[in-house]
Amino acid sequence: MISFTVNGRKRAYKGPPFKRLIDVLREDFGLTGTKEGCGEGECGACTVLVDRKPVTSCLVPVCQMEGRRIETVESLGREQRLGPLQSSFLEHGGAQCGFCTPGVLMTASVLPKSTAGDPLAIRRALSGHLCRCTGYQTIVESVAKAPRPKPRSRKR
Numbered sequence: 093m094i095s096f097t098v099n100g101r102k103r104a105y106k107g108p109p110f111k112r113l114i115d116v117l118r119e120d121f122g123l124t125g126t127k128e129g130c131g132e133g134e135c136g137a138c139t140v141l142v143d144r145k146p147v148t149s150c151l152v153p154v155c156q157m158e159g160r161r162i163e164t165v166e167s168l169g170r171e172q173r174l175g176p177l178q179s180s181f182l183e184h185g186g187a188q189c190g191f192c193t194p195g196v197l198m199t200a201s202v203l204p205k206s207t208a209g210d211p212l213a214i215r216r217a218l219s220g221h222l223c224r225c226t227g228y229q230t231i232v233e234s235v236a237k238a239p240r241p242k243p244r245s246r247k248r
């Protein structure tokens with residue numbers, strides 16, 4: 093059995109130890125906000141936070157998660173009550189195809205203070221996220237204009 097927390101809630105996983113973290117989150121825990129793009133660690137779509145650091149969940153086997161603190165896009169807000177970062181994406185057009193957005197949000201949620209309002213720094217910080225529709229400008233604006241994210245986690 094592998095034990096960890098997901099969005100502040102204790103979870104225990106029993107199953108194949110090399111199952112990918114993204115599959116455990118989506119299939120075993122029903123957290124389908126995390127999306128799969130390339131499945132090869134290149135696009136950033138599947139990004140979640142592990143101990144507050146962005147991680148591509150398509151590359152990580154769940155057996156590496158013992159004792160870790162995992163956060164998914166579901167931790168940022170709810171459908172009827174979006175978090176400030178999500179609201180900014182909605183307002184400024186950063187939410188586009190839906191596959192890239194959850195991963196971008198997770199990385200943006202832990203950007204260092206040094207990136208605040210600095211488009212170039214935000215672009216560098218989000219460089220691991222590929223957007224095939226090339227709508228990077230509105231993503232950067234959405235991050236730059238969002239209130240600074242506060243560390244938090246919600247149960248789901």
Ligand code: FES
Nearest residue numbers: 129130131136150
């Ligand atoms: S789906 Fe994981 S990096 Fe693309």
Ligand code: FES
Nearest residue numbers: 188189192223224
């Ligand atoms: S936002 Fe997903 S491809 Fe551009």
